Amino acid sequence: MTETRTSPTSATTGVPFSFELYPPKTDAAATALHTTIDHLAAAGPEFLSVTYGANGSSRTSSLDLLRYILAHTDVDPMAHLTCVGSSHAEASVLIREFLDVGIRSFLALRGDPPQGAVEGESFLGDLHSAAELVQLIHGVQTERVPYRETVIPGLPDARSVKTEPVKVRIAVAAFPNGHPRSRSTTQDIDTLLAKQAAGANLAITQLFFHADDFLCFSQRARQAGVEFPILPGIMPVTSPGRLRRILELSGEPLPSELSISLEVEPTIEGQREIGIEHAARLAADVLAGGAPGVHLYAFNQHETVLEVLRRCGALPTATSHRSPASIHPAAHSAAHNVRESA
Numbered sequence: 001m002t003e004t005r006t007s008p009t010s011a012t013t014g015v016p017f018s019f020e021l022y023p024p025k026t027d028a029a030a031t032a033l034h035t036t037i038d039h040l041a042a043a044g045p046e047f048l049s050v051t052y053g054a055n056g057s058s059r060t061s062s063l064d065l066l067r068y069i070l071a072h073t074d075v076d077p078m079a080h081l082t083c084v085g086s087s088h089a090e091a092s093v094l095i096r097e098f099l100d101v102g103i104r105s106f107l108a109l110r111g112d113p114p115q116g117a118v119e120g121e122s123f124l125g126d127l128h129s130a131a132e133l134v135q136l137i138h139g140v141q142t143e144r145v146p147y148r149e150t151v152i153p154g155l156p157d158a159r160s161v162k163t164e165p166v167k168v169r170i171a172v173a174a175f176p177n178g179h180p181r182s183r184s185t186t187q188d189i190d191t192l193l194a195k196q197a198a199g200a201n202l203a204i205t206q207l208f209f210h211a212d213d214f215l216c217f218s219q220r221a222r223q224a225g226v227e228f229p230i231l232p233g234i235m236p237v238t239s240p241g242r243l244r245r246i247l248e249l250s251g252e253p254l255p256s257e258l259s260i261s262l263e264v265e266p267t268i269e270g271q272r273e274i275g276i277e278h279a280a281r282l283a284a285d286v287l288a289g290g291a292p293g294v295h296l297y298a299f300n301q302h303e304t305v306l307e308v309l310r311r312c313g314a315l316p317t318a319t320s321h322r323s324p325a326s327i328h329p330a331a332h333s334a335a336h337n338v339r340e341s342a
């Protein structure tokens, strides 16, 4: 296999951005995703995050994708991890496995209960919240690398020992419009404070459709004492079907204007344009309001999210980054075919 590493160019506008990907389900989708990753990496993101199926259902495929990012790009891969239903020992083994392949960034999540389970019942396992998972990741990492040995110049057989745990980035989820199960908006801020106290150093938000949802939430979080950056999660919604699905999954309130625009637009290209324009405006507004960057839900495709970044000013419009098409020509054509038939 050719070892090609795609470097972040940072020939960008200085606005930090990142993308979320999910593990592919077929070999063809995996090949297509590798091409997508080449394109996304060439744009210079801060990190590429990879989702994790509830109850560990995507453990191997998530890890494979993270390994690919590590081996083929210079972008930091961020592993989503969930702890729902795990014992303390199982979660520790899982964290160690990810650390052992070289992952140093995590998005620590509690995860959703299995279908039909009631909050507060025993489905949770040993860890009851994302905050406890944050603590456990720090704990496992500290135990794993308790010290570093260095050769002493002139004394080839001697070693100096230094306690120097490698820093890990631990992001957590935040919900500008409230977690569907939270009892009040105060609870969402309190949860974020608990995650901060546990050692989280970044938050990424659930998708939202109005800049004020994010900006007001961030302001309330700051006033309550949340100090880490809160990255807005932005999803380009490029069809009425996708909008319906994500509202069902996220429980977010219906964005009526966007919904009507998508429903009345007859063409797929026109719907895509509406989704890109809406996401780009949202990104530009939150950035103007002080957001520390943008995190885009990429749906394993690069064209749409890169266009959103160009339109909101986070990427130069003239593509100054190198085209990775030359890196994997076979993969490029496979990717195109898969998306054409999707």
Ligand code: FAD
Binding pocket: 050, 051, 052, 053, 054, 055, 080, 081, 082, 107, 108, 109, 110, 111, 112, 113, 128, 129, 130, 131, 173, 174, 179, 181, 182, 183, 187, 188, 190, 191, 194, 204, 205, 206, 207, 233
């Ligand atoms: P927690 O923050 O632990 O919260 C769960 C509930 O308990 C909330 O109602 C919260 O308010 C309450 N709570 C927790 N601690 C406290 C406290 N100390 N005080 C008061 N209330 C508290 N799911 C996946 O399965 N895989 C993924 O890859 C994935 N990626 C995601 C990425 C992002 C950016 C986001 C926003 C969500 C993602 N999810 C993913 C969904 C996530 O698993 C669900 O939202 C899940 O229901 C809760 O996880 P959490 O980490 O928010 O839990």
